[in-house]
Amino acid sequence: MKTETASSTASTLLTSARSVARDFAAPHADAVDQESRFPIEAVNALKQAKLLSAYVPAELGGAGASLSELVDICDVLARQCASTAMVYAMHQIQVITIVEHALDHPWYRQYLKDLVEHQYLIASVTSEVGVGGEMRRSQCAVDINGSRFSLMKDATTISYGAQADDLLVTARRHPDAANSDQSLILVRKADYTLEQKGQWNTMGMRGTCSPPFLMTASGDVAQIMEVPFGAMSAQTVVPVSHLLWGGCWTGCASAAVNKARAFVRGQARAHPGTVPPTALRLAELVSMLQSLRTSVQACLTEYEQLSAEDNAANGVLSSIAYSLKMNNLKVDATQALPQIVIKALSICGILAYKNDTKFSMSRHLRDALSSMLMVGNDRILATNANLLLVLKDD
16 A cells, blocks of 8 residues: 555656646746746746655655655656756755754754745755865854854855755854864745855856855754764765756756657658668667666665665765765766767757757757766766775775
C-alpha cells in the first residue's frame, strides 16, 4: 500500500510538472531568454501546484517527494526552459538541506509548515567577494548579540535574489572563526536588504537573474542552523546539487535531441523508402544522451541508497572517494552536454543555426555552456587533484 501511495504521489507531481512546463514554461521561454528576465509565469505556476514544497515530509503537509522525483521534475522543466528548471533545482537544494539537517529544530520545523502553505522561494547565498565561488569558505561572519544576530555579505552572485522570498546564507560561525568554520542561516524577506551591484547579461541561463548583491540581514539566533555547514556540504549540498543539476542537463540535452529527431523524421517523410544520411548521426546522438542519463541515474540511485541507510553511511558520503565520484559526475556531464547540443545542431544544419526556426539550437547551446561554469570545472578538477594525493588505492 505504501509503494502504491508513493507511486501515485510521484505520478501526480510529474503530471503537474508537465503541465507547468507545457502551459507556462514553454510559451515564455524565448522571452525569458531574450529579455534576461525571471520566468515569473512558470514559477508562479510551480507555486500554485505546490511543487516548491514537494520534498517537505507529508507529516508537515508536503508531498514527501524523493530526490529522484525532483530530478525528474527538473528534467521535464528543462526540456522547455532551462532557466525555470535551474531555479527550481536551486530552490530544492535549499529545501532538502533544511529537511535533512534541521527537521527536528522547532523553528525550522515551523518554517517548513509555512513553506507548504505559502510556497516560499528560497535562494542561496554562498559566493562572496574574496572567495569567489568557493562555497566552503566565507569572509563574512555572524555577529550574535543576545538572542539576535546580524550579518552582512558581499555576494558575487545571488541567483534570483531579487525574486526570492527567503535566503539561505553561509557565513563564519563568529568573527574569530576560520574561514572554513561556517554556519548556514536562513534569513527572512522582511529582515534583509539587497543592494544590487551589477547586471546579469550572460550568454545563457539568462532567466536565473544572478547579479551581485550586498546583503544585510538580521534575525533570531534560532535561524542559525546547528549542524556545521562543512558536514551539510559533504553529505547533502554538493551531491544533491550535482544530481538536481543533472536533471536540468539531461532535460536540456533531450530538448536538443528531440529537435534533431523531428528533423530527421521530416527528411525521411520527404523521401519515402530511404534512410536519410543524418539518421546515422541521430543514432550516435541518442547514444550520447543515453550515456549522460545513465551516469546521472547511477549516481542518483547510489546516493538515495546511501542516504536511506543508518548513520554509518554518512561516513561514505563524506569520504574522499565519494567526493571524487560526485565531482567526476559533474565534470563529465557538463562536458558531454554541449557536445550533445552541438551534434544535434550539426544534424539540423542551417535551420538549427538560425534563431527564427523551430529547430533553433541557440538557447539550448548557450544554456548548456553554463553548466561548465556553475562551480567551474577547473576548480573542481583542482580539488580532485588534491584529493587524489591523499586517496588510498582501492
